[in-house]
Amino acid sequence: MDFTFSDEQRMVADTVRALLADRCTGADLRRLMGEGARDPGRWQALSDMGLPGLMLPEALGGLGLSEVDLVLVAEACGYAALPEPLVEHAGVAAPLLAAFAEDARAAAWLDRVAAGAATVALGHAANPFVADPDTAGVLLIAREDGLHLIEAASAGLTRIASVDPFRRLFEVEAELSPDTRLADAQTVAPHLALALDRGALFAAAQGLGLAQRAVDMAADYARARMQFGKPIGANQAVKHHLATCQTRIEFARPVVYAAAAQIGQQDLFSRARISHAKLAALGAADLAARAAIQVHGAMGYSWEVDAHFYLKRALALTGTWGDEAFHRARVAERVFGAPLDPDRTFASAAA
Numbered sequence: 547m548d549f550t551f552s553d554e555q556r557m558v559a560d561t562v563r564a565l566l567a568d569r570c571t572g573a574d575l576r577r578l579m580g581e582g583a584r585d586p587g588r589w590q591a592l593s594d595m596g597l598p599g600l601m602l603p604e605a606l607g608g609l610g611l612s613e614v615d616l617v618l619v620a621e622a623c624g625y626a627a628l629p630e631p632l633v634e635h636a637g638v639a640a641p642l643l644a645a646f647a648e649d650a651r652a653a654a655w656l657d658r659v660a661a662g663a664a665t666v667a668l669g670h671a672a673n674p675f676v677a678d679p680d681t682a683g684v685l686l687i688a689r690e691d692g693l694h695l696i697e698a699a700s701a702g703l704t705r706i707a708s709v710d711p712f713r714r715l716f717e718v719e720a721e722l723s724p725d726t727r728l729a730d731a732q733t734v735a736p737h738l739a740l741a742l743d744r745g746a747l748f749a750a751a752q753g754l755g756l757a758q759r760a761v762d763m764a765a766d767y768a769r770a771r772m773q774f775g776k777p778i779g780a781n782q783a784v785k786h787h788l789a790t791c792q793t794r795i796e797f798a799r800p801v802v803y804a805a806a807a808q809i810g811q812q813d814l815f816s817r818a819r820i821s822h823a824k825l826a827a828l829g830a831a832d833l834a835a836r837a838a839i840q841v842h843g844a845m846g847y848s849w850e851v852d853a854h855f856y857l858k859r860a861l862a863l864t865g866t867w868g869d870e871a872f873h874r875a876r877v878a879e880r881v882f883g884a885p886l887d888p889d890r891t892f893a894s895a896a897a
Contacts, residue, residue: 549807551618558595559618565591566626572852575627579711584630584681592632593662601641607660608644613637613747617806620748624755624831627855629712631665631678637748639666642686642741643695646728651695655684667698672742672867675706675715687720688738692730694722710862712855736812743809743817745867746824750802752863753827757795760834760856761788764841784841791834798826813895818880821873831860 569588578585592598600616602608609615620633640659643666646652658664664683669676671688679685682698702719720726728734768784805823808816835857839846846853864870884890 549803551614551803555615555618558615559622561595562592562597562619563622563625565595566622566628570626570628572855575629575712575852575855578629589630589632589662592630596660597632598636598640598662598665599660600636602644602656602660606644606647606656608640613744613806613809614803616748617751617803620751621755621802624752624859625759627712627756627759627859631667631681633748633752634668634677634745635659635665638741638744639668639686641744642666642668642693642737643684645737646693649728652728658683668741669718670738670741670745670867672745672872676718677716677866678714679703679716679718680705680714685718685720686728687718687722688734689722690731691727693728693734693738694720694726695728696720696722696726708862710858712859713862740809740812742867743812743820746820746873747802747805747809749863749867750798750805750820750823750827753824753831753860754795754799754802756856756860756863757791757798757827757831757834760831760838760853761791761795763853763856764788764791764834764838767838768841787837787841791830791837794826794830794833798823798830801826808894811894814880814884815890815893815895818877821868821876824868825870825873825877828860828864831856832864835860 569585569591574585574588596609597619599606599608600611600619601613602610604610616637620637623633643652643659644656647656655664655666659666665678665681667676667679667682667685669685669687676685679698679701680703685696685698685701687694687696700720704717704719706715706717708715729737765788768788801819802823805816805819808819810816835853838853839851839857842851842853845851884893
């Protein structure tokens with residue numbers, strides 16, 4: 547069995563990475579901090595690539611691709627610390643809306659959602675607040691009685707401060723009724739479980755990108771910064787510090803990719819793989835971002851060095867789509883509840 551990505555999958559990710567390298571620089575991030583949550587030109591460029599509808603079926607205007615296709619794109623978005631909610635929209639909220647495409651209320655939004663003309667924000671029980679409803683066109687709100695669909699303009703929003711200046715969190719107040727309910731609790735339960743897994747998976751993929759960006763930034767600085775007549779990167783203390791971070795990234799990377807390949811199983815094994823991926827990737831991101839700050843010395847702790855963007859995003863993603871305790875519990879359920887042997891590396895409940 548071939549577990550490598552196809553040339554097409556890598557090409558899409560490389561194209562996204564190149565676009566964001568040009569249009570999502572540190573200067574762009576700093577400009578957005580004072581101007582708002584979204585760069586219209588950058589979002590349009592991403593939309594022109596079809597990325598908002600990447601995981602929507604072709605019959606609904608999307609590209610009909612899967613989690614394996616999006617995981618590399620999410621990694622590229624993490625590398626750039628992309629402020630726009632592309633990953634959660636394309637990978638979590640839009641597919642959830644598409645699952646109820648037979649309902650006219652959902653169908654009415656799907657063309658615009660696929661084209662990026664409107665985004666979907668999701669209020670899920672795994673997250674205490676809703677991310678990016680202020681720039682969304684439609685909200686999906688999960689409650690005990692099921693899943694509700696409302697226009698974002700009709701909701702009351704109260705901003706909640708986040709450690710990540712680009713993660714726009716809100717408490718949402720809305721009049722929910724049987725008329726706004728898209729599906730009852732029993733019907734929507736498996737879809738919400740899949741949304742949680744997708745959210746955790748793509749948070750992990752972004753963590754890989756954040757971690758690699760932090761190491762690359764620190765290595766570039768260590769090569770350029772001279773001290774006592776030689777670059778500080780020549781010192782073993784610096785080299786070993788960054789090598790440890792890169793090792794953590796390389797150990798996390800195959801777990802994230804395997805989780806993307808297994809997510810469709812929706813069983814004990816795939817859930818544990820996703821939780822392992824989130825713990826490993828965001829743990830690597832946290833370590834790498836802190837290392838980047840240290841390598842930069844005293845200036846690394848200042849506002850002027852971009853390293854803080856990556857640490858703050860890593861901290862924010864660590865706490866979303868299930869915290870560390872939640873994901874450790876899911877890994878423990880698999881470790882103590884199913885056999886551990888070489889034959890179970892890519893096991894499923896049906897194996």
